[in-house]
Amino acid sequence: MEKQSAHQIQHADQNHHIAIITNNYQTPSITIPASANNTGYQQQSPQSQGRANPNTANNQNGPQRSPGFFVYPERIVNEGVSACKKSLLGKIITTKTVHVSSIQMGLESIWGSPPGLKIQEIEGKILQFFMDEAMDQERILLGNPWIFRNSWLIIQPWDRNTDITSLDFDHAPIWIQLWGLPPHCETKQMGESIGALLGKVEASEMYEYPGKKMIIKIKVAIHVQQPIAAGILIGNANDGTSWIDFHYEKLPQVCFKCGIVGHVDKLCHNPLLTMENSAPIGPWIRSNHMMEQMAAMKVQDEKEAAEQLKKATPTRAEHQNATSNAEYNSQQRNRSTNETHKGSSSRITMEDREQLPLITQAKRQRMEITSPTNMEFTREGKQMAGPARQASQPQ
Numbered sequence: 001m002e003k004q005s006a007h008q009i010q011h012a013d014q015n016h017h018i019a020i021i022t023n024n025y026q027t028p029s030i031t032i033p034a035s036a037n038n039t040g041y042q043q044q045s046p047q048s049q050g051r052a053n054p055n056t057a058n059n060q061n062g063p064q065r066s067p068g069f070f071v072y073p074e075r076i077v078n079e080g081v082s083a084c085k086k087s088l089l090g091k092i093i094t095t096k097t098v099h100v101s102s103i104q105m106g107l108e109s110i111w112g113s114p115p116g117l118k119i120q121e122i123e124g125k126i127l128q129f130f131m132d133e134a135m136d137q138e139r140i141l142l143g144n145p146w147i148f149r150n151s152w153l154i155i156q157p158w159d160r161n162t163d164i165t166s167l168d169f170d171h172a173p174i175w176i177q178l179w180g181l182p183p184h185c186e187t188k189q190m191g192e193s194i195g196a197l198l199g200k201v202e203a204s205e206m207y208e209y210p211g212k213k214m215i216i217k218i219k220v221a222i223h224v225q226q227p228i229a230a231g232i233l234i235g236n237a238n239d240g241t242s243w244i245d246f247h248y249e250k251l252p253q254v255c256f257k258c259g260i261v262g263h264v265d266k267l268c269h270n271p272l273l274t275m276e277n278s279a280p281i282g283p284w285i286r287s288n289h290m291m292e293q294m295a296a297m298k299v300q301d302e303k304e305a306a307e308q309l310k311k312a313t314p315t316r317a318e319h320q321n322a323t324s325n326a327e328y329n330s331q332q333r334n335r336s337t338n339e340t341h342k343g344s345s346s347r348i349t350m351e352d353r354e355q356l357p358l359i360t361q362a363k364r365q366r367m368e369i370t371s372p373t374n375m376e377f378t379r380e381g382k383q384m385a386g387p388a389r390q391a392s393q394p395q
Helices: 002-025 034-038 056-061 074-085 100-110 134-142 188-196 289-312 316-351 356-369 372-381 387-392
Strands: 087-093 118-121 127-130 146-148 151-157 171-179 200-209 213-223 231-236 240-248
Touching: 074 087, 087 134, 100 118, 100 127, 100 146, 134 151, 151 171, 171 188, 171 200, 188 200, 188 213
Parallel strands: none
Antiparallel strands: 087 127, 087 151, 118 127, 146 151, 171 213, 171 240, 200 213, 231 240
């Protein structure tokens, strides 16, 4: 009997525990299961003592409706919807902890300080970027993905009908250059076929590399949590095989041990790449995109300068016409100069016509004085003074 009563008490305690959990979730009264009624254990909460339970009738008729449901009108969320329409969502692919304040300061310089930029952190390390201008949103979306502190920042547009947690931040659309294709294989269709092996292909373009080199560039959304490929081996029965190198543009920090972005070799805990899985990777997989753009701009500037020089250089007929015009202008200038000299000479003659006899007489006298005969005559006829006179007098 003692064992049975102890069992009944223990069973009643278990049911009492279950009843308390049910009480906390649904109603303020304690609901005793049917098994507890068999033991004779019944109890009511202090709140229900001395008064009838108002939910008894409802519980007998059917299940109780969940309380606290509120259907809100659209007008009270219009302001929030308008603000979110001018926002973007993003996530930084990194294992490091990054604070919102540092992100704010860094992105202001990277994005050119868009007006009204404000950043809020949402669940799952997802960030929401608010800004005033729709043009800034479009510009930032076109530059996706961005590199922030040597890590990818993947951007997605905000959509009211899309759950934030379901957005895809695991794929980054980046440009990949294909090097080593045979000349007859450099087609857009070849780029699309190779890109489909890596992920979703968004574009395939022919690109004139600086130095008159044509290559294929593909824009592929690659998975950021999988190792990136160093290249691929292609071929067929007619051409044999060819190794194609992948050069990635806007590639952030990459672990060369596991091939995954977001961390360095020293902090890697992933399995190492093997030759069986893929080719080894290294710094050569990076495309120096900025240097390539500068070289392309230099080539474009040289082309424009050559075209301007070609336009500025006259043809043979234009050169002959220009030479003839120059000679004619020179003759006209010489003729004008001679007429000016003649006019000035005639004016001088007319002005000095009355003084001409005096000038002629003065010149004649000057010539007579400076002649040798007149100089001797003057020396002989001159009266000397002092010792010289005494020496010249006859003894």
